Amino acid sequence: MSMDEFLTGVFRRLEPEDFRVLTAVELGMVSHAYTPIEDVVKYSSLPREEVLYRVKRLNGFRLIRGIVSPFEGYVLNYYGYDFLALNALVKAGKLEALGKSVGIGKEADVFEGLTSTGEKVIVKFHRVGRVSFRQTRRVRRYIADRRHISWLYQSRKAAEKEFEALEILNRVNAKAPKPLAQNRHVVVMGFFSGVELVNVKSVDEPLPLFRDIVDEVKQVYFEAGLIHGDLSEYNIIIKEDGDFMLIDWPQFIRRSDPESEHYLKRDLEKVTGFFNKRFNLKLNTDRVLNYVLGSADGF
Ligand SMILES: Nc1ncnc2c1ncn2[C@@H]1O[C@H](COP(=O)(O)OP(=O)(O)O)[C@@H](O)[C@H]1O
Ligand SMILES: [Mg+2]
Incomplete structure (x- = not known):
């Protein structure tokens, strides 16, 4: 299964409660290395039993990952962050579907996308500070390490900056993609065939x-x-x-x-x-x- 099939397949199976749990984990990550399960329950306003079921499910989809000691806690994986952004873009009517991958770079994954009016667009996921498996293990050992927050933050900043550039460039009719939408670390822009x-x-x-x-x-x-x-x-x-x-x-x-x-x-x-x-x-x-x-x- 290709990455895009994985993304699209999982995305269709996510339910509103899954997004509430993902959002709760994201919220907790502002102040925690790992969002404690108690905070996930609190922020999501879902029953504890439901949350326990959802974190297991989301962990199985590799959208979040957790620790059990010194407390039970969870962080978003890149996919989890991707889905939060995609969900927001779909809800805002900016995007309808994700198409094939057109480039997996060091600092971004780029896909084709489709809007509700059938327009072909580019969906760019910024990935600044993508951590390798070894670094992930190190983060696990030093729970106070803030690097895991920084990939989230840095990737969002990169997307905001790129979107800002595209807006400035479009105001002067420069030869740059049309800025269509931005959410979290994702930029949606006009497709240029070439x-x-x-x-x-x-x-x-x-x-x-x-x-x-x-x-x-x-x-x-x-x-x-x-x-x-x-x-x-x-x-x-x-x-x-x-x-x-x-x-x-x-x-x-x-x-x-x-x-x-x-x-x-x-x-x-x-x-x-x-x-x-x-x-x-x-x-x-x-x-x-x-x-x-x-x-x-x-x-
Ligand atoms: N607006 C666009 N229209 C068509 N193809 C694009 C567009 N933006 C990006 N791509 C394709 O995706 C690739 C990667 O995009 P890019 O913005 O250069 O990110 P990065 O180099 O950081 O991975 C490009 O080399 C190009 O092939
Ligand atoms: Mg490039």
């Missing part, structure tokens, strides 16, 4: 494409006041007709940041280096940088 630049083996005219990308970076810099911060051949999607989109914005930097030029240069170095190598061009990053900064008319 391939990542890294997978484009040849183009008729690479130089005009490069110029278009650089002009877009320049427009984003001046009109949106943003720098991507992780621009590369992996975060540029190219359509058949040469149109393109800059994606993956959680680490954006503001132009007002004192280090902004450093990040701008790094972004341009990446893209210039890629074009030089892949398409045998002889572009010079410093000249491209001067052009973007407005101190040269061309490069």
Whole structure:
């Protein structure tokens, strides 16, 4: 069973009481390493017997995990957090179904999705500070460790930041996905059909494409006041007709940041280096940088 089948299959089987228990565990995690079972009972307002049944069930679905000593307590796993966000997005009418996976990265899992009006969208689950099994065991040993809270917090922050960038970019009509919704660590955005630049083996005219990308970076810099911060051949999607989109914005930097030029240069170095190598061009990053900064008319 693929991950997406697992997610969709389990999601359909969850009942309102399951979500109440998940929400109670989430609430307790604000102040506890593991939410004590008593708090799960209290926050969910469900009978104790019911809660005991639900935590077992949710544990079986791998949405939460627990400890039995020094007290009985539970934390959300990533899947549990995923379902809380999905449930909220579905209830808000922003999302109808989750489709196939389009990318499992280091810091995000990305899926196709469908809205109630049949629009194809991208559903991006941020996964900052994803802990390995060994780290999980360490967290178990040091119950006061706050790292498990931090993955929740960091992932939500990343989603909020990416959504904020997409909103700013869309206000100036930049070539970035349309922001549709955000809940917890999940961002729903417009789908752009194309391939990542890294997978484009040849183009008729690479130089005009490069110029278009650089002009877009320049427009984003001046009109949106943003720098991507992780621009590369992996975060540029190219359509058949040469149109393109800059994606993956959680680490954006503001132009007002004192280090902004450093990040701008790094972004341009990446893209210039890629074009030089892949398409045998002889572009010079410093000249491209001067052009973007407005101190040269061309490069
Ligand atoms: N708006 C989008 N439209 C189409 N495909 C997308 C979109 N956003 C992301 N993808 C696909 O998902 C992959 C991963 O998304 P990305 O935002 O770059 O996250 P990360 O690199 O952190 O995993 C991309 O390389 C791209 O193939
Ligand atoms: Mg990416």
